[in-house]
Amino acid sequence: MSSSSSTAAGSPSPSVVALTSSSLVNQQQQLQSPLHVNTPLIESLALNKILSTEGNNGVRVWAKLDALQPSGSFKIRGVGLHCSRVVKEKGVKHLICSSGGNAGKSVAYAGRRLGVKTTIVLPSTIPLETREKIQAEGANVLVNGTIWDEADILAREIAEREGADGYIHPFDHPNLWEGHSTIIDEIYAEYTAGMVPKPDAILCSVGGGGLMIGIIQGLRRVGWDDVTIIAVETHGARSLAACFDAQKHVRLDASQVTSICKTLATRAVCKEAWECAKSHPVIPAQVSDLEAVEACLKFVDDERVLVEPACGASLAVIYQKHEELVKLNAKNIIAIVCGGNTTSIKSLMDNQRALSALTPTLPAALTTTTTTTTTTTTPFAVDIISTTSSIPSTTTNNNTPDDISSLTSTPLTIQTSA
Ligand SMILES: Cc1ncc(COP(=O)(O)O)c(C=O)c1O
Incomplete structure (x- = not known):
């Protein structure tokens, strides 16, 4: 294990940020109420237009805007529930999480709301901006190693000293799935109020599979067992698709996990994700x-x-009119x-430029979307992306984190269609 752990300089003391007088007064209330917010479900006319064709008019797309959660992602639904429970039921005073971004941000946010200390361990490759966002929540941010696994080792060591119940896994825990399932409760409430029709299909991104499990659990609870889930990964992060190919729970080689979408870049979905995917209408798409x-x-x-x-x-499944959706x-x-x-807009544009520059050198089939992939390693150094962007270009996770990637300066590996 790398031993380069360090406390990020300038990190505000968690106790100062977390325990304002009003949060002390409200702490009991905080323990009762959820830490996530109900998010808007808006119909997107732009997306409707993309999918409506001459022969198939009237396709309607709603966007469930979990980007508007206070922690910036859906993660707070499950993380918030899990953290609230361990604080309330087990008296945890210190939450510890290893993360590459979103889970860490959500744990830090939950800790601030609940008035407990948080420690988030990141690999050194996580961009400064992300660290700062987590620190701004009052978390103690530590840096250890260059990949999530190394960060996770330190997080578990700290949790052993400070109390194992305070360790928060990013996606593999029933509390997380239950929290994520509230997405469906909100959609169902709008359906019963006559605001939206019953969906035929739900699109969701899959990393370790926690979000998908929550959605399936929610659909079952409201009796929508027949609603199809399109489970979306990138070609370089196809851990669920690999299970479908093998018809069993499998783990990718680290060399197969290459996507710049680092929060999807897991070697294996959790076992429950595959169990759920087998027993519900789930279509994998990349x-x-x-x-x-x-x-x-x-x-x-x-x-x-x-x-x-x-x-x-x-969203690309819609913009690209992916064959599985069509x-x-x-x-x-x-x-x-x-x-x-x-x-950030800048990092997206930097990535777009870098990836577009690579694409024309590869067969045209690269940009098509199929479920069968082979790997082409380009001669381009990844620094072209990683120095200009917060998103690493190569990931080689050795484990199954939520939003983790190991970031190396090896050549960028791109998955191409066969
Ligand atoms: C923005 C975003 N989308 C999707 C995912 C995938 O979620 P899961 O790991 O629960 O499959 C993550 C995981 O961190 C994420 O941060």
Whole structure:
């Protein structure tokens, strides 16, 4: 394990940030009420237009805007519930999480709201802006190693000393799934109020699979077992698709995990994700990194909401009229706009430029979307992306984190269609 852990300079003391007098007064209330907010479900005329064709008019798309959560992503739904429970039921006073961005931000936010200390361990490759956003929540940010696994080792060591119940896994825990399932409760409430029709399909991005599990659990609870989920990954982060290929729970080689969508870049979905995917109508779909990045840029113009490429992957299925979506012939579609903190307009544009520069040198088939992939390693050094952007270009996770990537300066590996 790398031993380069260090406390980030200038980090505000968690106790100062977390325990203002009003938060002390309200602490009991905070423990009772959820830490996430109900998010808007808006119909996107721009997305409707993309999918409505001459022979198939009247396709409607709603965007469930979880990018508007206070922590910047859907993660707070599950993380908030989990943190509230361990604080309330187990008396945890210190929450510890290893993360590459969104889970860490959500744990830090939850800790501030609950008035407890938080420690977030990041690999050194996580951009300064992300660290600063987490510190701004009052978290103690530590840096250890260059990949999530190394950060996670330190997080678990700290949790052993400080209390194991304070360790928060980014996606593999029933509390997280239960929290994420509230997305469906909100959609169902709008349905029963006559605001939206029952969806035929829901688009969601898959990393470790926690979000998808929550959505499936929510659908079952409201009796919508027949609603299809399009489970979206990038070609370089196809851990769920690999399970479908093998028809069993499998783990990718580290060399196969190459996507710049670092919050999707997991070697394996958690076992429960595969169990859920087998027993519900789930269609795996993959897009390229470039398609995910470009979807973010289009969406910010279309709906004024900035998301990171992990979320853009789901939107790309619509922008690209992905064959799996077209085949489904769905009329009413909900896209989970799961959000993400680890991006900016500049980094999206930098990535778009870098990925576009690579694309023309590869076969045209690269930009098409199929479920079969082979790997082409380009001679380009990844620094072209990683120095100009907060998003790493190569990921080689050795584990199954939420929003983690190991960032190396090896050549950029791009997944191409076969
Ligand atoms: C923005 C965003 N989208 C999607 C995902 C994938 O979620 P899960 O790991 O629960 O599948 C993550 C995970 O961190 C994320 O941060």
